[in-house]
Amino acid sequence: MKILVCLSNVPDTTTKIKLSGDKSAVDMTGVQWVINPWDELALTRALDLKEKSGGKIEKITVITVGESYTEPTIRKALAVGADDAVRINMMPTDDYEVASNIAAYLKDNPYEIVLSGIESSDYNGSAVGGMLAEFLKVPSVSSVSFLDIEGEEPILKREIPGGTETVKVPVPFVAIVQKGIALDPRIPAMRGIMMARKKPLTVVEPTGESAKSTFIEFGMPQPKAKVKMIDPENAGELITLLHEEAKII
Amino acid sequence: MSVIVYTENWDGKFKKSSYELVSYAHAIATELGVETIAVSIGQVADDQLNVLANYGATKVLCAINEKFTVLDNAAYASVIARAAKANNASVVVFANNFTGKAVAPRVAVKLEAGMANSVTALPISFDPFVVPKNISNGKANGKQQINSEIKVISLAQNSFGLKENEGTLTIEAYDAELDDSKFSTQLVEKNTVSGKIILTDAELVVSGGRGMKSPDNWGPIEELASILGAGIACSRPVADEGWRPHSEHVGQTGKVIAPNLYIACGISGAIQHLAGVNSSKVMVAINTDPEAPFFEAADYGILGDVKTVLPQLVEAAKKFKAHQ
Numbered sequence: 001m002k003i004l005v006c007l008s009n010v011p012d013t014t015t016k017i018k019l020s021g022d023k024s025a026v027d028m029t030g031v032q033w034v035i036n037p038w039d040e041l042a043l044t045r046a047l048d049l050k051e052k053s054g055g056k057i058e059k060i061t062v063i064t065v066g067e068s069y070t071e072p073t074i075r076k077a078l079a080v081g082a083d084d085a086v087r088i089n090m091m092p093t094d095d096y097e098v099a100s101n102i103a104a105y106l107k108d109n110p111y112e113i114v115l116s117g118i119e120s121s122d123y124n125g126s127a128v129g130g131m132l133a134e135f136l137k138v139p140s141v142s143s144v145s146f147l148d149i150e151g152e153e154p155i156l157k158r159e160i161p162g163g164t165e166t167v168k169v170p171v172p173f174v175a176i177v178q179k180g181i182a183l184d185p186r187i188p189a190m191r192g193i194m195m196a197r198k199k200p201l202t203v204v205e206p207t208g209e210s211a212k213s214t215f216i217e218f219g220m221p222q223p224k225a226k227v228k229m230i231d232p233e234n235a236g237e238l239i240t241l242l243h244e245e246a247k248i249i
Numbered sequence: 250m251s252v253i254v255y256t257e258n259w260d261g262k263f264k265k266s267s268y269e270l271v272s273y274a275h276a277i278a279t280e281l282g283v284e285t286i287a288v289s290i291g292q293v294a295d296d297q298l299n300v301l302a303n304y305g306a307t308k309v310l311c312a313i314n315e316k317f318t319v320l321d322n323a324a325y326a327s328v329i330a331r332a333a334k335a336n337n338a339s340v341v342v343f344a345n346n347f348t349g350k351a352v353a354p355r356v357a358v359k360l361e362a363g364m365a366n367s368v369t370a371l372p373i374s375f376d377p378f379v380v381p382k383n384i385s386n387g388k389a390n391g392k393q394q395i396n397s398e399i400k401v402i403s404l405a406q407n408s409f410g411l412k413e414n415e416g417t418l419t420i421e422a423y424d425a426e427l428d429d430s431k432f433s434t435q436l437v438e439k440n441t442v443s444g445k446i447i448l449t450d451a452e453l454v455v456s457g458g459r460g461m462k463s464p465d466n467w468g469p470i471e472e473l474a475s476i477l478g479a480g481i482a483c484s485r486p487v488a489d490e491g492w493r494p495h496s497e498h499v500g501q502t503g504k505v506i507a508p509n510l511y512i513a514c515g516i517s518g519a520i521q522h523l524a525g526v527n528s529s530k531v532m533v534a535i536n537t538d539p540e541a542p543f544f545e546a547a548d549y550g551i552l553g554d555v556k557t558v559l560p561q562l563v564e565a566a567k568k569f570k571a572h573q
């Protein structure tokens with residue numbers, strides 16, 4: 001059995017957003033790139049499963065659709081333990097393009113389990129995993145907070161409003177993961193970083209469909225009005241204000 | 250031509266968010282001069298379905314199959330995509346919630362449609378089709394242009410409101426022609442808590458952070474929430490410490506919520522926390538530190554100790570409710 005983990009290369013979450021002069025792009029100069037937090041947890045879970053599988057899971061591959069500047073992020077994934085990596089060499093502009101290109105690659109290189117994150121922290125599309133499953137015509141399970149393999153059968157938990165459901169789907173499938181899938185991401189050790197340099201990172205040219213959408217302009221949120229301070233000795237005043245001024249209770 | 254809106258039901262019932270979604274779809278349909286058609290999957294009584302007319306739906310297509318009691322992303326997507334094609338849809342509208350996230354992307358691929366997720370308002374223009382959405386967890390926003398013939402969009406929670414409309418609707422049984430082989434998700438076990446306010450649905454939320462000091466101090470938060478009818482949330486360290494259940498954790502790595510009111514008790518306001526709550530309409534911060542970043546994001550602030558402030562809020566809320 002083989003597991004593929006989709007990696008989105010995103011700016012570190014504490015990055016201050018700057019826009020280009022004409023607002024047509026987000027200015028990426030000086031950005032610290034990281035693995036999208038969900039993908040990092042997906043990879044961690046995949047590695048845990050491989051280690052306890054007694055050889056049944058042969059390989060964990062990571063895949064990114066992106067230009068060469070995404071390679072340091074891909075190497076980080078190799079350093080924490082992924083066996084090899086694929087980079088589809090293009091600058092995608094939407095989730096449709098990302099999913100279609102990963103699907104095109106998978107047609108000739110099938111995997112039993114594909115993991116993607118519920119949302120990429122940059123463009124917040126929440127779409128790549130579901131689209132990929134549809135392109136591949138395989139089942140998808142979303143909001144997955146637990147994945148295990150019992151014997152030959154994968155078992156998943158998904159977070160539904162007010163609870164969880166434990167479900168099974170036949171392989172191959174796409175699991176779209178969120179909080180819970182792993183507790184803490186693995187940190188690369190020195191040895192891992194050394195080994196990562198020698199692990200295969202295959203670059204392939206895109207063969208999927210083009211984007212269906214594009215961002216035409218970016219903006220910054222309206223600056224908030226200054227906070228209105230309430231006397232802590234007379235805190236009950238808040239309830240009056242919420243009713244009379246904010247009109248929300 | 251039509252705008253198709255997927256109206257999810259919960260045990261055969263719609264929620265306010267369903268009506269918000271129909272209101273939104275109808276506003277788009279009106280601009281385009283086309284019909285608003287709802288798609289409902291699973292058993293829903295006619296009196297429930299008829300309410301959708303009050304928000305602008307003129308037709309509802311009801312797909313019924315006993316297998317629909319378990320969400321199967323591929324099967325649900327087949328029904329909605331098929332209905333969209335059959336009714337010449339130009340726009341397909343989803344809620345950006347659990348089911349929307351699971352199903353909408355699959356529908357987009359079936360319809361060869363571009364998709365915009367978590368859209369915050371009506372389209373800015375229709376030709377070209379451009380919608381506003383938040384990016385980077387609300388730190389910035391973008392205008393996304395969809396170039397495909399059909400457009401799939403999901404509406405950010407609590408971003409449009411209800412718009413009543415007079416009219417009637419026709420209810421049609423919809424045969425999606427799905428044979429059993431189209432269902433592959435097998436339910437093994439279901440665990441839900443009943444009677445609790447579901448955090449992602451809650452219109453008011455009271456939330457506690459590390460400043461609450463101990464899990465034993467949550468009494469006033471629970472009391473305030475129960476008086477106001479609010480949901481309860483917490484910051485990540487609080488869930489990590491096991492002070493509160495993980496289901497209450499909000500933020501970038503927890504739940505993303507957009508209630509009308511968010512009261513943060515002893516929460517510093519770290520950027521990863523705000524990422525999960527900054528779409529709230531009104532935010533209140535209670536904190537002993539005047540430099541706490543939450544005061545910059547909040548609409549109302551109380552510089553004080555939760556130990557003395559919360560009991561005052563509980564009393565005031567009790568009085569307020571007694572007078573209503």
Ligand SMILES: Cc1cc2nc3c(=O)[nH]c(=O)nc-3n(C[C@H](O)[C@H](O)[C@H](O)COP(=O)(O)OP(=O)(O)OC[C@H]3O[C@@H](n4cnc5c(N)ncnc54)[C@H](O)[C@@H]3O)c2cc1C
Pocket residue numbers: 005006007008009028036038039063064065066091092093094095098115116117118119120121122123124125126127128129213214215
């Ligand atoms: C400089 C720059 C400019 C960009 N400009 C645009 C733009 O104009 N418009 C636009 O829509 N996007 C743009 N992108 C984003 C890029 O195309 C995204 O990868 C793509 O849009 C998917 O993002 P999403 O938020 O929809 O992903 P989501 O659907 O939220 O991602 C969910 C999951 O899908 C997987 N995934 C997402 N992206 C990738 C990927 N690239 N490779 C492998 N797996 C992935 C991950 O597992 C992720 O957790 C830009 C990116 C950069 C770096």
Ligand SMILES: Cc1cc2nc3c(=O)[nH]c(=O)nc-3n(C[C@H](O)[C@H](O)[C@H](O)COP(=O)(O)OP(=O)(O)OC[C@H]3O[C@@H](n4cnc5c(N)ncnc54)[C@H](O)[C@@H]3O)c2cc1C
Pocket residue numbers: 013037457458459460461483484485486487498499500501502503514515516517518519520521522525535536537538541553554555556
């Ligand atoms: C990748 C990443 C993802 C993360 N995701 C999340 C996430 O999803 N959600 C999240 O919440 N955090 C997240 N964090 C953690 C985040 O950075 C903060 O560490 C966290 O939000 C702090 O929680 P807190 O405000 O409860 O605690 P603290 O930062 O310790 O703040 C406690 C606050 O309480 C105040 N206080 C103390 N005593 C009192 C009192 N008696 N009365 C009133 N106020 C008092 C203090 O002044 C302080 O402001 C993430 C971090 C990283 C790196």
